[in-house]
Amino acid sequence: MAARHFLTLNDMSTNELENLVDHGSRLRNEWRQGKVRDSLKNRVLAMIFEKSSTRTRVSFEAGMTQLGGSAMFLSPRDTQLGRGEPIEDSAIVISSMVDAVMIRTFAHETVEKFSQASRAPVINALTDDFHPCQLLADMQTYREHRGSIRGATVAWIGDGNNMCHSYINAATQFDFHLNIATPEGYEPDPKLMKAHSDRITLMREPEEAARNANLLVTDVWASMGQEDEQKAREKAFAKYQINKALMDLAAKDALLMHCLPAHRGEEISAEMIDHPGSVIWDEAENRLHAQKALLEFLILNRLD
Ligand code: CP
Ligand code: NVA
16 A cells, blocks of 8 residues: 655545544543553654754654654755755665655655655655644644634734645635735745635735634744845734734634744744743644654554
8 A cells, every 4th residue: 555645734634634633632641641652663753854843853753752663863964865865766765664754854845756756654844835744733732722623713924934834724624714914925825825715815914814813823934944034024024923912803712823933022922922822832742742643643544
């Protein structure tokens, strides 16, 4: 049987995604109760990082260990990938030795090429275009705090980046409406917006997007690889900060998420991290549990 990959949320059905999210919560509860689980005993995850990471690396590595397996960190600096060995050759070789491969890289095409040549499941751990693992954690966190997100209004405030793109996919898959407030010139991919036009509304004013929303979400203004645009972006995004005034426009029990790392004083005001509606720390921890569910699903082809 061909391996299942997870390059975007569209690689799963809605039913599979909802089961994954529920399984993530079960794994979180079991883990908190101190239950030992060895579902991935002797299994190995290769982790290829071409960009920095704290949460993704720690959660995948800890997750594999907690399930009885192990994870191996591979950086282009120390592998032949960094010296120009073709992606397809690397994929054939690496996937012949491990049970799953996780990749964080720049071009989305890289994970697509890798997955086409890979015998083992490939997980997109962030590309310039998508960050689907973060969405598993976000959806799990919303459900744990507020129940189903179906029919809710989510406000994306800031850059039309990889996280925003994954929120657009999530709007269709999890059945919520997404208000997107971005400055001119920083909108999400037009093709993606068109494909999900019944689920999203593009707005200019953050206040309009946030009004009565059930969840406010933001992310850094300059993503990895855009460091030299930082100054120009600070200017363009100046009024797109999530602060108390913006949060006050949202629904009374609205939640606030940020995938982290956060730039306090830029996309989010410092006090908002600890706002009563903020679930940012649970969101970060849930990367661990959501991805353990994902690994079990992709490697074992089951969720129980
Ligand atoms: N949210 C997220 O992916 O964080 P890292 O870049 O630290 O992995
Ligand atoms: N949009 C950010 C997300 C970091 C987790 C980036 O790509 O750098």
